[in-house]
Amino acid sequence: MLEVSEKLNTSLFQSHLKRSNLAYSSSTPTKNTSTPTKRANFVLLDHFSMSSFSIALDTLVTLNLVHDHPIYECKTYGLKDKKALSDISIEIATDGTIEDIELAKDSILIICGGFRSSLKPEPSLNKKIVKAAQANATIMGLWNGSFYIADSKIKLGDSISIHQDNKAIMRERFPALHLSTSSFTEDSGLFTCCGPNTALDMMLHFIKSSYGTDCSQAVAEVIGSDRTNNADTKSTNRFLRSETHTPDCIKEAIQLMENNIEDPLSIDELTKLVGISRRQIERLFKINVGVTPARYYMEYRLTRARQLIQQSNLSIFEISVACGFVSSAHFSRTYHRFFGQPPTDTRRTFQDT
Incomplete structure (x- = not known):
């Protein structure tokens, strides 16, 4: 041998x-748990995409596992009630409503939309998005969550991503806004993606830019290892x-x-x-x-x-x-x-x- x-x-x-x-590896018997955690705030719109939400949540939970200390405490919030109905008719009991969200520079605000989410003005949500921008927090939009980001009138970058079926209303409501053809976009702390198939790419990009390639690839090894190149199946x-x-x-x-x-x-x-x-x-x-x-x-x-x-x-x-x-x-x-x-x-x- x-x-x-x-x-x-x-x-x-x-x-x-x-x-x-x-x-699974650490130079010390236990991981460092003394470092304060940051807050990841998931706003679940009615009929939000369960798959998009699960992928985004899973990447942050896995990041906690591969890092030498837990980074994010993940919380969920409904618009008006402490519950939200997903696109697969499973009701989620949330940690609170959007009025309970705490924002800071190192926190994340994630707006989780879905195919049947009603795209209409939500003044209380708009106020929370504005506060997040003022606090220089990271803002993310999943599926059509970027509609509310645009509706909040915060300063946006060159382009924004949204699900294909929602581009018509976006062009009608926000004619000056450039809609990206990319699967996800990132600009100055604002991340948007089109749906569940691109949520993982967006989250891995966020982790890479914030915590480095090793962390991003470690997370990908855990939850993205089933994505193979069909041209090299051997x-x-x-x-x-x-x-x-x-x-x-x-x-x-x-x-x-x-x-x-x-x-x-x-x-x-x-x-x-x-x-x-x-x-x-x-x-x-x-x-x-x-x-x-x-x-x-x-x-x-x-x-x-x-x-x-x-x-x-x-x-x-x-x-x-x-x-x-x-x-x-x-x-x-x-x-x-x-x-x-x-x-x-x-x-x-x-x-x-």
């Missing part, structure tokens, strides 16, 4: 695999699909690693199978993956082990064997260094959530 000769950087993944493990590794500049020999090496977990190949065996020298594979891995092949192999095996710990009833010993470790003791020590906790704690935490 393969062992890593290089000294491991304890507790932190160094390759792109850190995105898959951010929600590749199961999202990194290999997205990094088109990666040399074929490195892609082949990574796939060989993924196909040989229980009995890992040595680096010399890998170089023979892909037809390049050890020096070449070390150099190309550093350039394209950011780590040595031995390091990547270890990180991939640990990622597979974490998945088995959470999703199977296999014992820790059986998982250590399945992931190519010489002993369960060695596996537990290595796992602890990377994830900040022993594998038994990961299983216990996952089962308790």
Whole structure:
């Protein structure tokens, strides 16, 4: 079985695999919970799109998981009552009405519309949107939520996105406003999207611009991993699909690693199978993956082990064997260094959530 000769950087993944493990790895036993949370305020219009709302909410909840501390406290509000009816006739009990919304510079105001949401002036909602703009809060419109943003008369950017079926009324009511053909738009703290299929893209863009690429890609790994490129269905590794500049020999090496977990190949065996020298594979891995092949192999095996710990009833010993470790003791020590906790704690935490 393969062992890593290089000294491991304890507790932190160094390759792109850190995105898959951010929600589960920490250099400290518990995440930092002392940092104050920000408020994400969801205004649910009657007949709001449940799918758009769920996607936007899910991205923020997942962001809390992958970050080193919870960032957003998510609250829901109805227009006049502490309830809202979704587009699939499920009534949601909200945390309050729009009069209860608290706004600050670091908060978010999200107007959640839907296909059958009635587009008519709502003076109380307009006032809340104006207050959000005055506080320099981030404002978002889902589906036709951007109608109310435009109706509030706050200063808008160059364009705004809205569902295709609502463009006629937007042109009639706001003739000077440019309606974007893009799936979502962002301009100076204002984010708008056309519907559920674009809500995820908009939210990931917001997370990337606010908290960096690693957080955005970590969230995408959790809730967007089912979006594949149909032109490359043979590749199961999202990194290999997205990094088109990666040399074929490195892609082949990574796939060989993924196909040989229980009995890992040595680096010399890998170089023979892909037809390049050890020096070449070390150099190309550093350039394209950011780590040595031995390091990547270890990180991939640990990622597979974490998945088995959470999703199977296999014992820790059986998982250590399945992931190519010489002993369960060695596996537990290595796992602890990377994830900040022993594998038994990961299983216990996952089962308790």
